[in-house]
Amino acid sequence: MSEANTVQTIAAVEGGGTTFVVAVAQVKKGPSSSSTPSTPSILHRQEIDSSHDDPERTLEGCAAFFRQHKPVEGYDALGIGMFGPVGLNPSSKEYGSILGSSPKAAWRNVNFLRPLEEACRGSNPLSISIDTDVNAPALAEFKVAKADQSTCTITSLAYITVGTGIGVGLVINNKTVHGRMHPEGGHVAIQPLPNDSFPGYSWGDKSPYKGRQTVEGMTSSVALTERLEMMTQSKKTSRNCLADLEDDHDIWDHAANALANLCVTLILTTSIEKIVLGGGIMKRKGLIDKIRSRTVVLLNGYLELPRNMSEFITLSSFGSDIGLMGAIVLAQEGMKDGKEMDIDEDILLQAKRTAYCIGLQHGVILGISTVIMVSGFLWRTKRR
Numbered sequence: 001m002s003e004a005n006t007v008q009t010i011a012a013v014e015g016g017g018t019t020f021v022v023a024v025a026q027v028k029k030g031p032s033s034s035s036t037p038s039t040p041s042i043l044h045r046q047e048i049d050s051s052h053d054d055p056e057r058t059l060e061g062c063a064a065f066f067r068q069h070k071p072v073e074g075y076d077a078l079g080i081g082m083f084g085p086v087g088l089n090p091s092s093k094e095y096g097s098i099l100g101s102s103p104k105a106a107w108r109n110v111n112f113l114r115p116l117e118e119a120c121r122g123s124n125p126l127s128i129s130i131d132t133d134v135n136a137p138a139l140a141e142f143k144v145a146k147a148d149q150s151t152c153t154i155t156s157l158a159y160i161t162v163g164t165g166i167g168v169g170l171v172i173n174n175k176t177v178h179g180r181m182h183p184e185g186g187h188v189a190i191q192p193l194p195n196d197s198f199p200g201y202s203w204g205d206k207s208p209y210k211g212r213q214t215v216e217g218m219t220s221s222v223a224l225t226e227r228l229e230m231m232t233q234s235k236k237t238s239r240n241c242l243a244d245l246e247d248d249h250d251i252w253d254h255a256a257n258a259l260a261n262l263c264v265t266l267i268l269t270t271s272i273e274k275i276v277l278g279g280g281i282m283k284r285k286g287l288i289d290k291i292r293s294r295t296v297v298l299l300n301g302y303l304e305l306p307r308n309m310s311e312f313i314t315l316s317s318f319g320s321d322i323g324l325m326g327a328i329v330l331a332q333e334g335m336k337d338g339k340e341m342d343i344d345e346d347i348l349l350q351a352k353r354t355a356y357c358i359g360l361q362h363g364v365i366l367g368i369s370t371v372i373m374v375s376g377f378l379w380r381t382k383r384r
Contacts, residue, residue: 008076010040010331011066011120014323015082015112015133017104017164020048021324022062024069027332040328044069053106063119074122079129079331081136081323082112084167088130088178096130103206129334134161135176135183136326137316138169141276143329144317151311154273158266159316160185161279162259166216172270184208186216190261191298193254198227219258221281224251247286255281256290263295263313267303278316288315 006029014021023045048061066075085101087094096113098104113130120126131139138159145151159169168185170177177183187208192198201223204211211217218227225239228251245251259277266272277288292309299305306312316322 008335009071010328011075011078011116012324012327012331013062013078013080013082013116014136014327015080016050016323017083018049018051020050020058020062022046022048022065023324023328024066024075025328040332042324042328045324053104055107055110055112059110059112059115063115066116066119070120070122071124072122073124075120075126076124077127077129077331077335078116078120079136079327079329079334080113080116081131081133081327081330084132084182085184086130086132086182088132088182101206103203127331127334129330131176131326131330132167132169132182133323133326134159134167134169135171136169136330137161137278137318137322138171138276138326139176139333140322140326140329141274141317142171142174145274151274156270156272157274157276158185158270158272159322160259160262160275160277162219162255162277162281163221163279165220165222166262168262168266170266170270170272185262185266186220187211187214188262188265189214190218190258192218193257196254198223198230198254201226215258215262219255219281224255224281227251227254242281247284252284252287252290255284256287256294259291260294260298263291264298267295267299274311275313276316277313278319278322282315288313 007026008029010025010027012023012025023042025040025042027040044065046065048058048065050058052058082098083104085099087097087099089095096117097109097111098107100108102108113128117126117128138157141159142154142157145154145157155172155174157171161167161169166186168183170183170185189209190213192213198218200210200212200214200217201220202211203222204214204217207216208214209217217223221239221242224242225237228241228245229235229237231251242251263275266275277291282288292313295313296305296309318325
């Protein structure tokens with residue numbers, strides 16, 4: 001069977017605070033020169049409840065799913081897009097774990113990689129790729145943009161998810177951004193609308209600025225529900241009530257303003273070339289148009305923007321499947337990077353062999369020189 005006709009089997013995990021989505025996908029293994037991942041075919045998928053805050057139970061459910069559908073040789077790649085904050089540095093002991101600063105207390109310092117890796121590993125080499133649940137979608141959206149002839153030259157993209165929290169994923173210079181940790185753009189401060197008396201959500205005690213007038217503090221589903229409670233002077237309003245509001249309700253102006261502030265921050269700090277928004281709140285009709293318009297107002301003509309803002313600030317290409325697609329693309333990229341690493345190792349091995357041969361030659365020359373020098377010294381000594 002030729003290389004182009006073989007398939008690779010991927011295990012993908014979208015790790016969320018209330019639900020994990022797991023899937024088994026297959027991709028055709030293209031020629032080694034190919035830089036574009038092939039389109040995946042999802043064979044199996046399942047949602048695993050994580051709202052009970054029992055990490056062991058959630059992870060075992062995921063592992064059982066992968067064991068059930070595991071190929072005889074094991075999976076070729078495992079891609080995980082996980083809620084944060086998460087350890088992403090492979091050389092750190094925190095790699096593959098939820099960090100101790102997580103607001104989800106039950107998940108603090110939990111190693112999620114170990115049980116998933118054990119369930120997926122077989123005789124095949126297993127490529128592993130981990131990123132945040134927003135960096136992974138950012139990478140998937142970036143691949144779509146690169147495949148589009150009208151935007152194929154871009155090197156940067158931001159993905160913003162708007163739901164229970166606000167997450168920001170960044171691709172800069174064709175790679176997802178890591179550093180001291182990973183992007184946490186949902187916690188940047190904003191300029192509220194005039195005469196806005198809502199300070200921010202009640203979940204912000206351990207967040208930057210204590211959640212006061214931040215993007216997440218003003219436009220997450222939690223924040224919008226608490227704002228509605230303030231506006232209606234009611235208590236314990238369900239977040240489901242947001243779906244019953246009219247599209248022209250004032251609350252959406254506040255949401256659009258906060259998200260436009262975030263877009264402006266990204267534009268000014270990263271010179272980002274495309275911004276994609278997703279998540280439950282972005283299903284609100286007309287909200288994306290409000291965000292585009294407010295972004296233009298806030299920038300105040302400071303820099304040139306595309307005439308068609310709908311191509312610059314857009315909705316997700318994958319809808320509610322964006323998180324899962326992100327995990328699959330992560331796995332595909334991991335396999336490609338693995339191939340590149342193998343080439344590098346071959347080069348390194350050849351360099352070591354070359355160095356050894358050169359060293360050996362130098363050693364022989366040095367040995368011969370030493371013999372000649374010693375022989376000459378002994379000959380001169382004997383003559384004396």
